[in-house]
Amino acid sequence: MKINLIKKTDLVIIGGGIFGCAIAYYYSKNNPDKQVVLLERNELNNAATSRAAALMTMVRSKRSYIPLTMETFKVAKEMEKELGETLDFKVVGMMHVAASEAKVKDLEKLMEIAKEYQQEAYYISKEEAKKKAPWLELKEAIKIGYVPNEAFCDPYMLGTFFARCARKHGAEINQGVEVLGLLNKAGTVIGVKTSEGEIHASKVVDAAGIWAPILAREIGAGVPMAPVRSQYWITERDENFPTDSPMVLLPDAQAYARPEGGSLLFGIREGKSLVASPKDVPKDISDFVFSADEGMNDLLENGERLARFFPGFYDIGIKYYVAGFSGYTPDSQLVVGEVPGTKGFLVASGCCGAGISVAGGVGLGIAEMAADRVNPFDFSEFHISRFGKIDPFEEEWLNKCAAARSNKVSG
Incomplete structure:
Protein backbone atom coordinates (compact mmCIF):
# COMPACT_ATOMS: atom_id res chain seq x y z
CA MET A 1 0.00 0.00 0.00
CA ALA A 54 10.95 -2.88 32.45
CA LEU A 55 12.22 -2.28 35.98
CA MET A 56 11.40 1.40 36.57
CA THR A 57 14.30 2.01 38.93
CA MET A 58 14.51 5.60 40.20
CA VAL A 59 17.09 5.11 42.97
CA ARG A 60 20.29 3.92 41.32
CA SER A 61 24.03 4.52 41.53
CA LYS A 62 24.00 6.48 38.26
CA ARG A 63 22.74 9.87 39.41
CA SER A 64 22.43 11.02 35.79
CA TYR A 65 19.60 8.52 35.21
CA ILE A 66 17.49 9.48 38.23
CA PRO A 67 15.91 12.73 36.92
CA LEU A 68 15.16 10.98 33.62
CA THR A 69 13.27 8.18 35.35
CA MET A 70 11.44 10.62 37.61
CA GLU A 71 10.21 12.34 34.44
CA THR A 72 8.95 8.97 33.14
CA PHE A 73 6.85 8.45 36.29
CA LYS A 74 5.54 12.02 35.99
CA VAL A 75 4.60 11.81 32.30
CA ALA A 76 2.99 8.38 32.76
CA LYS A 77 0.42 9.94 35.09
CA GLU A 78 -0.15 12.81 32.64
CA MET A 79 -0.76 10.42 29.74
CA GLU A 80 -3.12 8.28 31.81
CA LYS A 81 -5.16 11.41 32.49
CA GLU A 82 -5.05 12.47 28.85
CA LEU A 83 -6.24 9.10 27.54
CA GLY A 84 -8.53 8.26 30.46
CA GLU A 85 -6.83 4.86 30.79
CA THR A 86 -4.35 3.27 33.18
CA LEU A 87 -0.81 2.10 32.49
CA ASP A 88 -1.16 -0.09 35.59
CA PHE A 89 2.35 0.51 36.93
CA LYS A 90 3.08 -2.14 39.54
CA VAL A 91 4.44 -0.14 42.49
CA VAL A 92 5.82 -3.05 44.51
CA GLY A 93 9.11 -1.55 45.70
CA MET A 94 12.69 -2.73 45.28
CA MET A 95 14.78 -4.75 47.73
CA HIS A 96 18.57 -4.42 47.47
CA VAL A 97 20.28 -7.42 49.09
CA ALA A 98 23.95 -6.96 49.98
CA ALA A 99 25.83 -10.14 50.90
CA SER A 100 29.44 -8.92 50.87
CA GLU A 101 31.25 -5.98 52.45
CA ALA A 102 31.85 -4.41 49.04
CA LYS A 103 28.15 -4.55 48.17
CA VAL A 104 27.21 -3.25 51.63
CA LYS A 105 29.28 -0.14 50.90
CA ASP A 106 27.53 0.20 47.52
CA LEU A 107 24.15 -0.13 49.24
CA GLU A 108 25.02 2.50 51.84
CA LYS A 109 25.96 4.91 49.03
CA LEU A 110 22.69 4.09 47.27
CA MET A 111 20.66 4.90 50.38
CA GLU A 112 22.44 8.26 50.58
CA ILE A 113 21.55 8.91 46.95
CA ALA A 114 17.90 8.16 47.77
CA LYS A 115 17.99 10.85 50.46
CA GLU A 116 19.65 13.29 48.06
CA TYR A 117 16.71 12.89 45.64
CA GLN A 118 14.11 12.82 48.43
CA GLN A 119 13.11 9.25 47.65
CA GLU A 120 11.85 7.08 50.50
CA ALA A 121 14.33 4.31 51.33
CA TYR A 122 15.21 2.40 54.49
CA TYR A 123 16.76 -0.80 55.77
CA ILE A 124 14.65 -3.83 56.64
CA SER A 125 15.35 -7.01 58.59
CA LYS A 126 15.78 -10.46 57.06
CA GLU A 127 12.44 -11.43 58.59
CA GLU A 128 10.66 -8.52 56.91
CA ALA A 129 12.36 -9.28 53.61
CA LYS A 130 11.35 -12.96 53.80
CA LYS A 131 7.71 -11.97 54.38
CA LYS A 132 7.78 -9.75 51.32
CA ALA A 133 9.55 -12.32 49.10
CA PRO A 134 9.00 -15.86 50.44
CA TRP A 135 11.24 -17.36 47.72
CA LEU A 136 14.34 -15.56 49.02
CA GLU A 137 17.07 -17.26 51.06
CA LEU A 138 18.77 -14.55 53.13
CA LYS A 139 21.28 -16.33 55.36
CA GLU A 140 24.16 -14.66 53.45
CA ALA A 141 22.57 -11.19 53.52
CA ILE A 142 24.40 -8.56 55.58
CA LYS A 143 22.20 -5.55 54.84
CA ILE A 144 18.90 -5.20 52.97
CA GLY A 145 17.69 -1.87 51.64
CA TYR A 146 14.08 -1.29 50.63
CA VAL A 147 12.83 1.44 48.27
CA PRO A 148 9.01 1.24 48.43
CA ASN A 149 8.08 3.47 45.47
CA GLU A 150 9.93 1.59 42.73
CA ALA A 151 7.78 -0.07 40.07
CA PHE A 152 7.73 -2.14 36.91
CA CYS A 153 5.44 -1.76 33.94
CA ASP A 154 4.29 -3.19 30.63
CA ALA A 226 26.72 -2.21 20.32
CA PRO A 227 23.79 -4.66 20.29
CA VAL A 228 24.26 -6.93 23.32
CA ARG A 229 21.82 -9.67 24.24
CA SER A 230 19.59 -9.20 27.28
CA GLN A 231 17.70 -12.29 28.40
CA TYR A 232 15.44 -13.35 31.21
CA TRP A 233 13.32 -16.30 32.23
CA ILE A 234 9.84 -16.62 33.75
CA THR A 235 9.07 -19.53 36.05
CA GLU A 236 5.94 -21.57 36.50
CA ARG A 237 3.40 -20.08 38.92
CA ASP A 238 4.01 -20.80 42.61
CA GLU A 239 2.59 -19.59 45.94
CA ASN A 240 6.08 -18.37 46.90
CA PHE A 241 5.80 -15.64 44.24
CA PRO A 242 3.06 -13.24 45.46
CA THR A 243 1.90 -10.81 42.79
CA ASP A 244 2.64 -7.87 45.09
CA SER A 245 6.09 -9.12 46.05
CA PRO A 246 8.83 -6.51 45.58
CA MET A 247 11.47 -6.56 42.90
CA VAL A 248 14.83 -7.82 44.15
CA LEU A 249 18.38 -6.87 43.16
CA LEU A 250 21.07 -9.39 44.07
CA PRO A 251 24.36 -7.74 43.11
CA ASP A 252 26.47 -10.50 44.67
CA ALA A 253 24.79 -12.93 42.26
CA GLN A 254 24.66 -10.42 39.37
CA ALA A 255 20.94 -11.17 39.20
CA TYR A 256 17.56 -9.49 39.52
CA ALA A 257 14.01 -10.73 39.92
CA ARG A 258 10.48 -9.39 39.95
CA PRO A 259 6.97 -10.83 40.23
CA GLU A 260 5.13 -11.70 37.04
CA GLY A 261 1.50 -12.65 37.63
CA GLY A 262 2.18 -15.34 40.24
CA SER A 263 5.46 -16.37 38.62
CA LEU A 264 9.00 -15.09 39.07
CA LEU A 265 10.79 -13.23 36.28
CA PHE A 266 14.56 -13.27 36.73
CA GLY A 267 17.75 -12.46 34.88
CA ILE A 268 21.37 -13.50 35.50
CA ARG A 269 24.46 -11.97 33.86
CA GLU A 270 26.40 -14.50 31.83
CA GLY A 271 30.21 -14.47 31.83
CA LYS A 272 30.43 -13.52 28.16
CA SER A 273 27.41 -11.71 26.77
CA LEU A 274 26.40 -12.35 23.20
CA VAL A 275 27.11 -9.34 20.98
CA ALA A 276 26.51 -8.65 17.29
CA SER A 277 27.50 -5.98 14.82
CA PRO A 278 24.59 -3.60 14.10
CA LYS A 279 24.83 -4.43 10.39
CA ASP A 280 24.43 -8.15 11.11
CA VAL A 281 21.18 -7.84 13.06
CA PRO A 282 18.17 -8.53 10.79
CA LYS A 283 15.69 -5.73 10.14
CA ASP A 284 13.01 -7.76 11.90
CA ILE A 285 14.42 -8.78 15.30
CA SER A 286 12.15 -11.82 15.46
CA ASP A 287 14.32 -13.36 12.71
CA PHE A 288 17.35 -13.45 15.02
CA VAL A 289 18.09 -16.62 17.02
CA PHE A 290 19.19 -15.37 20.44
CA SER A 291 19.70 -18.83 21.91
CA ALA A 292 19.17 -22.20 20.28
CA ASP A 293 18.44 -23.78 23.68
CA GLU A 294 16.42 -20.83 25.09
CA GLY A 295 19.23 -19.87 27.43
CA MET A 296 19.37 -23.20 29.27
CA ASN A 297 23.15 -23.49 28.96
CA ASP A 298 23.55 -19.99 30.38
CA LEU A 299 21.27 -20.94 33.26
CA LEU A 300 23.35 -24.01 34.03
CA GLU A 301 26.60 -22.04 33.88
CA ASN A 302 25.44 -19.10 35.99
CA GLY A 303 22.49 -20.40 38.02
CA GLU A 304 24.58 -21.44 41.02
CA ARG A 305 25.03 -17.77 41.98
CA LEU A 306 21.27 -17.21 41.98
CA ALA A 307 20.57 -20.51 43.77
CA ARG A 308 22.40 -19.14 46.85
CA PHE A 309 19.49 -16.72 47.25
CA PHE A 310 16.78 -18.76 45.50
CA PRO A 311 17.06 -22.40 46.69
CA GLY A 312 14.05 -23.40 44.62
CA PHE A 313 15.91 -22.44 41.45
CA TYR A 314 16.78 -26.02 40.49
CA ASP A 315 13.29 -27.36 41.19
CA ILE A 316 10.99 -24.74 39.69
CA GLY A 317 9.87 -25.13 36.08
CA ILE A 318 10.73 -22.49 33.48
CA LYS A 319 7.74 -21.46 31.42
CA TYR A 320 9.05 -18.63 29.20
CA TYR A 321 12.35 -17.39 27.83
CA VAL A 322 12.59 -13.81 26.54
CA ALA A 323 15.60 -12.30 24.80
CA GLY A 324 16.35 -9.15 22.87
CA PHE A 325 19.14 -6.71 22.13
CA SER A 326 19.99 -3.67 24.23
CA GLY A 327 22.40 -1.01 23.03
CA TYR A 328 25.36 -1.16 25.46
CA THR A 329 28.32 1.17 25.85
CA PRO A 330 31.62 0.43 27.67
Whole structure:
Protein backbone atom coordinates (compact mmCIF):
# COMPACT_ATOMS: atom_id res chain seq x y z
CA MET A 1 0.00 0.00 0.00
CA LYS A 2 1.40 3.38 -1.03
CA ILE A 3 1.89 5.81 1.84
CA ASN A 4 1.63 9.51 1.05
CA LEU A 5 4.39 11.04 3.12
CA ILE A 6 4.84 14.71 3.93
CA LYS A 7 7.67 16.04 1.76
CA LYS A 8 8.84 18.69 4.23
CA THR A 9 8.61 18.88 8.02
CA ASP A 10 10.28 20.37 11.07
CA LEU A 11 11.46 17.11 12.64
CA VAL A 12 11.92 13.55 11.39
CA ILE A 13 12.38 10.78 13.97
CA ILE A 14 13.90 7.53 12.71
CA GLY A 15 12.66 4.58 14.76
CA GLY A 16 9.42 3.84 16.58
CA GLY A 17 10.71 2.27 19.77
CA ILE A 18 10.01 3.87 23.13
CA PHE A 19 12.68 6.57 22.64
CA GLY A 20 11.30 7.59 19.25
CA CYS A 21 7.69 7.59 20.47
CA ALA A 22 8.61 9.60 23.59
CA ILE A 23 10.44 12.22 21.51
CA ALA A 24 7.45 12.49 19.17
CA TYR A 25 5.15 12.97 22.15
CA TYR A 26 7.10 15.78 23.79
CA TYR A 27 7.92 17.55 20.53
CA SER A 28 4.32 17.52 19.29
CA LYS A 29 2.96 18.57 22.68
CA ASN A 30 5.44 21.39 23.30
CA ASN A 31 5.56 22.71 19.71
CA PRO A 32 1.96 22.92 18.47
CA ASP A 33 3.05 25.17 15.60
CA LYS A 34 5.56 22.61 14.28
CA GLN A 35 5.24 19.27 12.52
CA VAL A 36 6.96 16.02 13.51
CA VAL A 37 7.06 12.82 11.46
CA LEU A 38 8.09 9.48 12.99
CA LEU A 39 9.10 6.63 10.66
CA GLU A 40 9.17 2.97 11.69
CA ARG A 41 9.93 0.22 9.15
CA ASN A 42 8.16 -2.50 11.16
CA GLU A 43 5.65 -1.99 13.97
CA LEU A 44 5.92 0.46 16.84
CA ASN A 45 7.70 -0.77 19.97
CA ASN A 46 8.21 -4.26 18.57
CA ALA A 47 11.98 -4.71 19.06
CA ALA A 48 13.89 -3.93 22.28
CA THR A 49 10.94 -2.12 23.87
CA SER A 50 8.51 -5.02 23.93
CA ARG A 51 11.15 -7.47 25.20
CA ALA A 52 12.30 -5.41 28.18
CA ALA A 53 11.94 -6.53 31.81
CA ALA A 54 10.95 -2.88 32.45
CA LEU A 55 12.22 -2.28 35.98
CA MET A 56 11.40 1.40 36.57
CA THR A 57 14.30 2.01 38.93
CA MET A 58 14.51 5.60 40.20
CA VAL A 59 17.09 5.11 42.97
CA ARG A 60 20.29 3.92 41.32
CA SER A 61 24.03 4.52 41.53
CA LYS A 62 24.00 6.48 38.26
CA ARG A 63 22.74 9.87 39.41
CA SER A 64 22.43 11.02 35.79
CA TYR A 65 19.60 8.52 35.21
CA ILE A 66 17.49 9.48 38.23
CA PRO A 67 15.91 12.73 36.92
CA LEU A 68 15.16 10.98 33.62
CA THR A 69 13.27 8.18 35.35
CA MET A 70 11.44 10.62 37.61
CA GLU A 71 10.21 12.34 34.44
CA THR A 72 8.95 8.97 33.14
CA PHE A 73 6.85 8.45 36.29
CA LYS A 74 5.54 12.02 35.99
CA VAL A 75 4.60 11.81 32.30
CA ALA A 76 2.99 8.38 32.76
CA LYS A 77 0.42 9.94 35.09
CA GLU A 78 -0.15 12.81 32.64
CA MET A 79 -0.76 10.42 29.74
CA GLU A 80 -3.12 8.28 31.81
CA LYS A 81 -5.16 11.41 32.49
CA GLU A 82 -5.05 12.47 28.85
CA LEU A 83 -6.24 9.10 27.54
CA GLY A 84 -8.53 8.26 30.46
CA GLU A 85 -6.83 4.86 30.79
CA THR A 86 -4.35 3.27 33.18
CA LEU A 87 -0.81 2.10 32.49
CA ASP A 88 -1.16 -0.09 35.59
CA PHE A 89 2.35 0.51 36.93
CA LYS A 90 3.08 -2.14 39.54
CA VAL A 91 4.44 -0.14 42.49
CA VAL A 92 5.82 -3.05 44.51
CA GLY A 93 9.11 -1.55 45.70
CA MET A 94 12.69 -2.73 45.28
CA MET A 95 14.78 -4.75 47.73
CA HIS A 96 18.57 -4.42 47.47
CA VAL A 97 20.28 -7.42 49.09
CA ALA A 98 23.95 -6.96 49.98
CA ALA A 99 25.83 -10.14 50.90
CA SER A 100 29.44 -8.92 50.87
CA GLU A 101 31.25 -5.98 52.45
CA ALA A 102 31.85 -4.41 49.04
CA LYS A 103 28.15 -4.55 48.17
CA VAL A 104 27.21 -3.25 51.63
CA LYS A 105 29.28 -0.14 50.90
CA ASP A 106 27.53 0.20 47.52
CA LEU A 107 24.15 -0.13 49.24
CA GLU A 108 25.02 2.50 51.84
CA LYS A 109 25.96 4.91 49.03
CA LEU A 110 22.69 4.09 47.27
CA MET A 111 20.66 4.90 50.38
CA GLU A 112 22.44 8.26 50.58
CA ILE A 113 21.55 8.91 46.95
CA ALA A 114 17.90 8.16 47.77
CA LYS A 115 17.99 10.85 50.46
CA GLU A 116 19.65 13.29 48.06
CA TYR A 117 16.71 12.89 45.64
CA GLN A 118 14.11 12.82 48.43
CA GLN A 119 13.11 9.25 47.65
CA GLU A 120 11.85 7.08 50.50
CA ALA A 121 14.33 4.31 51.33
CA TYR A 122 15.21 2.40 54.49
CA TYR A 123 16.76 -0.80 55.77
CA ILE A 124 14.65 -3.83 56.64
CA SER A 125 15.35 -7.01 58.59
CA LYS A 126 15.78 -10.46 57.06
CA GLU A 127 12.44 -11.43 58.59
CA GLU A 128 10.66 -8.52 56.91
CA ALA A 129 12.36 -9.28 53.61
CA LYS A 130 11.35 -12.96 53.80
CA LYS A 131 7.71 -11.97 54.38
CA LYS A 132 7.78 -9.75 51.32
CA ALA A 133 9.55 -12.32 49.10
CA PRO A 134 9.00 -15.86 50.44
CA TRP A 135 11.24 -17.36 47.72
CA LEU A 136 14.34 -15.56 49.02
CA GLU A 137 17.07 -17.26 51.06
CA LEU A 138 18.77 -14.55 53.13
CA LYS A 139 21.28 -16.33 55.36
CA GLU A 140 24.16 -14.66 53.45
CA ALA A 141 22.57 -11.19 53.52
CA ILE A 142 24.40 -8.56 55.58
CA LYS A 143 22.20 -5.55 54.84
CA ILE A 144 18.90 -5.20 52.97
CA GLY A 145 17.69 -1.87 51.64
CA TYR A 146 14.08 -1.29 50.63
CA VAL A 147 12.83 1.44 48.27
CA PRO A 148 9.01 1.24 48.43
CA ASN A 149 8.08 3.47 45.47
CA GLU A 150 9.93 1.59 42.73
CA ALA A 151 7.78 -0.07 40.07
CA PHE A 152 7.73 -2.14 36.91
CA CYS A 153 5.44 -1.76 33.94
CA ASP A 154 4.29 -3.19 30.63
CA PRO A 155 6.93 -1.62 28.32
CA TYR A 156 4.91 -2.09 25.14
CA MET A 157 1.93 -0.31 26.70
CA LEU A 158 4.08 2.61 27.87
CA GLY A 159 5.58 2.99 24.39
CA THR A 160 2.11 2.82 22.88
CA PHE A 161 0.82 5.54 25.23
CA PHE A 162 3.61 7.83 24.04
CA ALA A 163 2.65 7.15 20.41
CA ARG A 164 -1.10 7.58 20.97
CA CYS A 165 -0.65 10.86 22.83
CA ALA A 166 1.80 12.09 20.18
CA ARG A 167 -0.83 11.46 17.51
CA LYS A 168 -3.38 13.37 19.59
CA HIS A 169 -1.02 16.34 19.53
CA GLY A 170 -0.62 16.17 15.77
CA ALA A 171 2.42 13.93 15.24
CA GLU A 172 2.43 11.94 12.01
CA ILE A 173 3.48 8.37 12.76
CA ASN A 174 4.10 6.02 9.86
CA GLN A 175 4.72 2.28 10.16
CA GLY A 176 6.07 0.21 7.28
CA VAL A 177 8.31 3.03 6.05
CA GLU A 178 12.04 2.32 5.99
CA VAL A 179 14.66 5.06 6.15
CA LEU A 180 17.29 4.20 3.56
CA GLY A 181 19.71 7.06 4.12
CA LEU A 182 20.31 10.63 5.22
CA LEU A 183 20.11 13.76 3.08
CA ASN A 184 23.31 15.66 3.83
CA LYS A 185 24.35 19.04 2.48
CA ALA A 186 27.64 20.72 3.41
CA GLY A 187 27.79 19.17 6.90
CA THR A 188 24.10 19.63 7.64
CA VAL A 189 21.54 16.80 7.68
CA ILE A 190 18.54 18.18 5.81
CA GLY A 191 16.27 15.12 5.72
CA VAL A 192 16.00 11.43 4.95
CA LYS A 193 15.63 9.08 1.99
CA THR A 194 12.87 6.54 2.60
CA SER A 195 11.23 3.60 0.87
CA GLU A 196 8.40 6.02 0.07
CA GLY A 197 10.50 8.96 -1.15
CA GLU A 198 12.46 11.83 0.38
CA ILE A 199 11.45 13.99 3.34
CA HIS A 200 13.23 17.28 4.00
CA ALA A 201 13.45 18.39 7.62
CA SER A 202 15.03 21.06 9.79
CA LYS A 203 16.19 18.38 12.25
CA VAL A 204 16.58 14.59 12.16
CA VAL A 205 16.78 12.31 15.22
CA ASP A 206 18.33 8.86 14.88
CA ALA A 207 16.35 6.80 17.41
CA ALA A 208 16.84 3.54 15.52
CA GLY A 209 17.95 1.63 18.60
CA ILE A 210 20.64 -0.96 17.97
CA TRP A 211 20.67 -0.01 14.26
CA ALA A 212 21.46 3.65 15.02
CA PRO A 213 25.18 3.37 14.03
CA ILE A 214 24.31 2.30 10.47
CA LEU A 215 22.76 5.61 9.40
CA ALA A 216 25.17 7.73 11.44
CA ARG A 217 28.10 6.11 9.61
CA GLU A 218 26.95 7.90 6.41
CA ILE A 219 28.06 11.22 7.85
CA GLY A 220 31.23 9.82 9.40
CA ALA A 221 29.84 9.58 12.95
CA GLY A 222 30.55 6.55 15.09
CA VAL A 223 27.67 5.97 17.51
CA PRO A 224 29.48 4.39 20.49
CA MET A 225 27.32 1.38 21.36
CA ALA A 226 26.72 -2.21 20.32
CA PRO A 227 23.79 -4.66 20.29
CA VAL A 228 24.26 -6.93 23.32
CA ARG A 229 21.82 -9.67 24.24
CA SER A 230 19.59 -9.20 27.28
CA GLN A 231 17.70 -12.29 28.40
CA TYR A 232 15.44 -13.35 31.21
CA TRP A 233 13.32 -16.30 32.23
CA ILE A 234 9.84 -16.62 33.75
CA THR A 235 9.07 -19.53 36.05
CA GLU A 236 5.94 -21.57 36.50
CA ARG A 237 3.40 -20.08 38.92
CA ASP A 238 4.01 -20.80 42.61
CA GLU A 239 2.59 -19.59 45.94
CA ASN A 240 6.08 -18.37 46.90
CA PHE A 241 5.80 -15.64 44.24
CA PRO A 242 3.06 -13.24 45.46
CA THR A 243 1.90 -10.81 42.79
CA ASP A 244 2.64 -7.87 45.09
CA SER A 245 6.09 -9.12 46.05
CA PRO A 246 8.83 -6.51 45.58
CA MET A 247 11.47 -6.56 42.90
CA VAL A 248 14.83 -7.82 44.15
CA LEU A 249 18.38 -6.87 43.16
CA LEU A 250 21.07 -9.39 44.07
CA PRO A 251 24.36 -7.74 43.11
CA ASP A 252 26.47 -10.50 44.67
CA ALA A 253 24.79 -12.93 42.26
CA GLN A 254 24.66 -10.42 39.37
CA ALA A 255 20.94 -11.17 39.20
CA TYR A 256 17.56 -9.49 39.52
CA ALA A 257 14.01 -10.73 39.92
CA ARG A 258 10.48 -9.39 39.95
CA PRO A 259 6.97 -10.83 40.23
CA GLU A 260 5.13 -11.70 37.04
CA GLY A 261 1.50 -12.65 37.63
CA GLY A 262 2.18 -15.34 40.24
CA SER A 263 5.46 -16.37 38.62
CA LEU A 264 9.00 -15.09 39.07
CA LEU A 265 10.79 -13.23 36.28
CA PHE A 266 14.56 -13.27 36.73
CA GLY A 267 17.75 -12.46 34.88
CA ILE A 268 21.37 -13.50 35.50
CA ARG A 269 24.46 -11.97 33.86
CA GLU A 270 26.40 -14.50 31.83
CA GLY A 271 30.21 -14.47 31.83
CA LYS A 272 30.43 -13.52 28.16
CA SER A 273 27.41 -11.71 26.77
CA LEU A 274 26.40 -12.35 23.20
CA VAL A 275 27.11 -9.34 20.98
CA ALA A 276 26.51 -8.65 17.29
CA SER A 277 27.50 -5.98 14.82
CA PRO A 278 24.59 -3.60 14.10
CA LYS A 279 24.83 -4.43 10.39
CA ASP A 280 24.43 -8.15 11.11
CA VAL A 281 21.18 -7.84 13.06
CA PRO A 282 18.17 -8.53 10.79
CA LYS A 283 15.69 -5.73 10.14
CA ASP A 284 13.01 -7.76 11.90
CA ILE A 285 14.42 -8.78 15.30
CA SER A 286 12.15 -11.82 15.46
CA ASP A 287 14.32 -13.36 12.71
CA PHE A 288 17.35 -13.45 15.02
CA VAL A 289 18.09 -16.62 17.02
CA PHE A 290 19.19 -15.37 20.44
CA SER A 291 19.70 -18.83 21.91
CA ALA A 292 19.17 -22.20 20.28
CA ASP A 293 18.44 -23.78 23.68
CA GLU A 294 16.42 -20.83 25.09
CA GLY A 295 19.23 -19.87 27.43
CA MET A 296 19.37 -23.20 29.27
CA ASN A 297 23.15 -23.49 28.96
CA ASP A 298 23.55 -19.99 30.38
CA LEU A 299 21.27 -20.94 33.26
CA LEU A 300 23.35 -24.01 34.03
CA GLU A 301 26.60 -22.04 33.88
CA ASN A 302 25.44 -19.10 35.99
CA GLY A 303 22.49 -20.40 38.02
CA GLU A 304 24.58 -21.44 41.02
CA ARG A 305 25.03 -17.77 41.98
CA LEU A 306 21.27 -17.21 41.98
CA ALA A 307 20.57 -20.51 43.77
CA ARG A 308 22.40 -19.14 46.85
CA PHE A 309 19.49 -16.72 47.25
CA PHE A 310 16.78 -18.76 45.50
CA PRO A 311 17.06 -22.40 46.69
CA GLY A 312 14.05 -23.40 44.62
CA PHE A 313 15.91 -22.44 41.45
CA TYR A 314 16.78 -26.02 40.49
CA ASP A 315 13.29 -27.36 41.19
CA ILE A 316 10.99 -24.74 39.69
CA GLY A 317 9.87 -25.13 36.08
CA ILE A 318 10.73 -22.49 33.48
CA LYS A 319 7.74 -21.46 31.42
CA TYR A 320 9.05 -18.63 29.20
CA TYR A 321 12.35 -17.39 27.83
CA VAL A 322 12.59 -13.81 26.54
CA ALA A 323 15.60 -12.30 24.80
CA GLY A 324 16.35 -9.15 22.87
CA PHE A 325 19.14 -6.71 22.13
CA SER A 326 19.99 -3.67 24.23
CA GLY A 327 22.40 -1.01 23.03
CA TYR A 328 25.36 -1.16 25.46
CA THR A 329 28.32 1.17 25.85
CA PRO A 330 31.62 0.43 27.67
CA ASP A 331 30.64 2.81 30.51
CA SER A 332 26.97 1.67 30.58
CA GLN A 333 25.79 5.21 29.86
CA LEU A 334 23.29 6.43 27.28
CA VAL A 335 24.24 7.82 23.88
CA VAL A 336 22.03 10.88 23.41
CA GLY A 337 22.43 14.36 22.03
CA GLU A 338 23.79 16.25 19.05
CA VAL A 339 26.37 14.69 16.75
CA PRO A 340 29.53 16.84 16.84
CA GLY A 341 30.61 18.32 13.53
CA THR A 342 27.18 17.90 11.94
CA LYS A 343 24.24 20.27 12.10
CA GLY A 344 20.62 19.19 12.30
CA PHE A 345 21.32 15.63 13.48
CA LEU A 346 20.73 14.12 16.93
CA VAL A 347 20.98 10.58 18.31
CA ALA A 348 18.94 8.86 21.03
CA SER A 349 20.36 5.39 21.62
CA GLY A 350 22.48 3.22 23.92
CA CYS A 351 19.78 2.31 26.43
CA CYS A 352 22.13 -0.03 28.39
CA GLY A 353 19.14 -1.99 29.70
CA ALA A 354 17.48 1.08 31.24
CA GLY A 355 15.62 2.42 28.21
CA ILE A 356 12.11 2.00 29.57
CA SER A 357 12.78 3.75 32.86
CA VAL A 358 14.62 6.74 31.33
CA ALA A 359 12.37 7.14 28.27
CA GLY A 360 10.53 10.18 29.64
CA GLY A 361 13.70 12.13 30.34
CA VAL A 362 15.34 11.15 27.06
CA GLY A 363 12.18 12.06 25.15
CA LEU A 364 11.82 15.47 26.75
CA GLY A 365 15.53 16.31 26.55
CA ILE A 366 15.94 15.41 22.88
CA ALA A 367 12.62 17.05 21.91
CA GLU A 368 13.75 20.32 23.51
CA MET A 369 17.14 20.15 21.80
CA ALA A 370 15.44 19.47 18.45
CA ALA A 371 13.30 22.57 19.01
CA ASP A 372 16.46 24.64 19.73
CA ARG A 373 15.53 25.10 23.37
CA VAL A 374 17.55 24.41 26.51
CA ASN A 375 17.62 20.76 27.56
CA PRO A 376 16.17 20.60 31.11
CA PHE A 377 18.46 17.64 31.89
CA ASP A 378 22.21 17.22 32.09
CA PHE A 379 23.25 14.99 29.18
CA SER A 380 26.98 15.67 29.58
CA GLU A 381 27.74 12.08 30.62
CA PHE A 382 25.96 10.77 27.52
CA HIS A 383 27.96 12.72 24.92
CA ILE A 384 28.42 10.83 21.66
CA SER A 385 32.12 11.73 21.30
CA ARG A 386 33.19 10.73 24.84
CA PHE A 387 35.19 7.71 23.63
CA GLY A 388 36.92 9.64 20.86
CA LYS A 389 36.91 8.24 17.34
CA ILE A 390 35.56 4.70 17.35
CA ASP A 391 34.40 2.12 14.82
CA PRO A 392 31.09 0.69 16.13
CA PHE A 393 31.42 -2.30 13.78
CA GLU A 394 34.91 -3.38 14.86
CA GLU A 395 35.24 -6.60 16.89
CA GLU A 396 37.33 -5.16 19.74
CA TRP A 397 34.75 -2.39 20.24
CA LEU A 398 31.87 -4.87 20.21
CA ASN A 399 33.56 -6.96 22.89
CA LYS A 400 34.12 -3.89 25.10
CA CYS A 401 30.40 -3.16 24.98
CA ALA A 402 29.51 -6.79 25.72
CA ALA A 403 31.80 -6.76 28.77
CA ALA A 404 29.83 -3.83 30.20
CA ARG A 405 26.74 -6.00 30.40
CA SER A 406 28.59 -9.07 31.68
CA ASN A 407 29.98 -7.03 34.57
CA LYS A 408 26.69 -5.31 35.41
CA VAL A 409 25.34 -5.86 38.93
CA SER A 410 22.21 -3.67 38.81
CA GLY A 411 18.81 -4.45 37.25
